Amino acid sequence: MSRPSTPSDLELMAHADGEHDDPELAARFDGDADARAKLDAIQQLGELVRGHLELSADDVHDAKFAAMWRRIDGQLVAPATGLWSRVSAWFDRYRSHVITGAISAGAVAALALVLRPGTTDLAAHAIDVRPVAQRAAPEIDSLETPGGSSTVISLADDDSNAAVIWVTPDESDAEEI
Amino acid sequence: MIERAVHRPATDRVRRPRRSLAVLALAIAAALAAPRLGRADVTAECDFIEFSATSGDKPAIDGELQQLEKKLKKPPFSTWNQFKLLARSHKALAKKKPEPISLKNGSATATLVEIVDKSKVRLTVTMDDAKGKQVANNTATVEAGDYVIYVHSLPRNEGHLLSVSCK
Numbered sequence: 001m002s003r004p005s006t007p008s009d010l011e012l013m014a015h016a017d018g019e020h021d022d023p024e025l026a027a028r029f030d031g032d033a034d035a036r037a038k039l040d041a042i043q044q045l046g047e048l049v050r051g052h053l054e055l056s057a058d059d060v061h062d063a064k065f066a067a068m069w070r071r072i073d074g075q076l077v078a079p080a081t082g083l084w085s086r087v088s089a090w091f092d093r094y095r096s097h098v099i100t101g102a103i104s105a106g107a108v109a110a111l112a113l114v115l116r117p118g119t120t121d122l123a124a125h126a127i128d129v130r131p132v133a134q135r136a137a138p139e140i141d142s143l144e145t146p147g148g149s150s151t152v153i154s155l156a157d158d159d160s161n162a163a164v165i166w167v168t169p170d171e172s173d174a175e176e177i
Numbered sequence: 178m179i180e181r182a183v184h185r186p187a188t189d190r191v192r193r194p195r196r197s198l199a200v201l202a203l204a205i206a207a208a209l210a211a212p213r214l215g216r217a218d219v220t221a222e223c224d225f226i227e228f229s230a231t232s233g234d235k236p237a238i239d240g241e242l243q244q245l246e247k248k249l250k251k252p253p254f255s256t257w258n259q260f261k262l263l264a265r266s267h268k269a270l271a272k273k274k275p276e277p278i279s280l281k282n283g284s285a286t287a288t289l290v291e292i293v294d295k296s297k298v299r300l301t302v303t304m305d306d307a308k309g310k311q312v313a314n315n316t317a318t319v320e321a322g323d324y325v326i327y328v329h330s331l332p333r334n335e336g337h338l339l340s341v342s343c344k
Contacts, residue, residue: 127221127321128296129344135320141299144314157247160342162324166253167312169330 007035016042138163219272221289221298223343227264227280230257230328230336241265245324245340253328257336270300270343282337283307289343296321298343304329306337319343 007015007028014020015029016039029035091098137154138161145167153164228242230249236258238246249260263281270276270289278285283306290299301316304327312329319325321344329337 126295127292127298127344129321130296132322135323136297138317138319138323138325141316141318142314143316144311146311146314148312150313153253155248155251157251159244159247160323161320162248162326163317163319164253164326164328165313165315166328167330 006032009038012038012042015039016046132158132160135161137161140165219289219292220269221292221300221343223268223270223287223289223298223300223341225264225266225268225278225285225287226262226340227282228338228340229261229263229282230254230338231259231261232257232334233259235259237261245326248324248326256334260338278339280339283312284309285339287341290316293318300325300341300343302327302339302341304339 005028007025011020011025012035015025029039137156140152140163143150143152143165145165148167148169151166151168153166155162155164226242226245228239238249238260239262241262242249242260245260248254249257254260264279266278268276268278268287270287272289272291275286275288278287283304285302285304288301290301293299297318297320299316299318301314302325303314304312306312306329313327315325315327317325319342322342324340324342327339327341331337
């Protein structure tokens with residue numbers, strides 16, 4: 001049986017990276033002190049490089065996260081110093097809610113106006129002006145003429161009816177006038 | 178850092194405005210409906226014409242009294258032949274709310290008592306002379322378009338008249 005040959009540098013690197021875990025190759029490393037020393041050196045160097053990269057990655061992540069949160073915080077808590085800027089910031093944030101609310105309010109108001117029972121404006125103000133022929137003569141419900149006497153006369157023509165309330169002052173009052 | 182995002186009260190920010198917007202919607206609806214209730218008050222549109230009457234050589238009736246002209250040529254008004262407009266006003270009378278009527282001679286108030294059968298108005302009118310003495314206090318029910326004419330007979334065959342008509 002011949003002595004196992006010395007592993008090549010390529011085989012050393014592959015084994016150190018875990019890409020080549022052949023038991024025969026491992027046996028060859030065990031039997032070769034130089035190869036074992038090289039393999040240990042490569043593995044240590046690899047550990048160093050990986051450790052450094054991981055630490056760098058951590059630093060990068062922290063910085064990135066910090067910047068990201070600063071941006072998010074800046075957007076969420078706007079630098080609202082005055083009342084107007086706070087109001088406008090509120091509207092910026094809830095614009096869609098405000099529009100939705102306004103549209104809902106309009107719809108509710110329209111429904112309320114349409115469905116509300118009771119008289120309409122026209123009905124409240126409208127007094128029917130009937131043709132003269134169908135009108136009743138004016139009725140005097142009560143009449144007081146202090147300091148004078150009164151006579152009520154009804155007039156009618158084809159334009160309209162009229163009640164004439166003729167007040168004649170008493171003689172003493174007439175003298176005053 | 179990541180926990181901060183998880184615990185952020187994002188849901189509060191969304192829910193609170195929705196609740197307040199619902200209240201806002203109701204408030205707007207109420208505000209829009211409220212004036213309508215106010216406008217539904219009963220009113221009557223009334224014209225008040227104050228004019229004087231005398232006798233003269235030539236008949237003369239003011240142009241603005243044209244709507245009364247036919248009546249003014251008949252008794253009892255035919256004792257006069259000159260009629261002159263003194264003041265004219267148009268008022269929207271609200272139910273049971275006395276409305277002052279400005280006159281050139283004296284003063285008057287008018288109150289809409291009610292609307293009867295949709296075609297008549299029941300009105301209370303008070304009329305005072307220039308000295309503040311009450312001439313007449315009258316409640317009458319009149320068809321829309323018809324008149325109540327108050328005549329205060331004065332010395333020297335003169336008259337002070339107030340015509341009221343509502344629609």
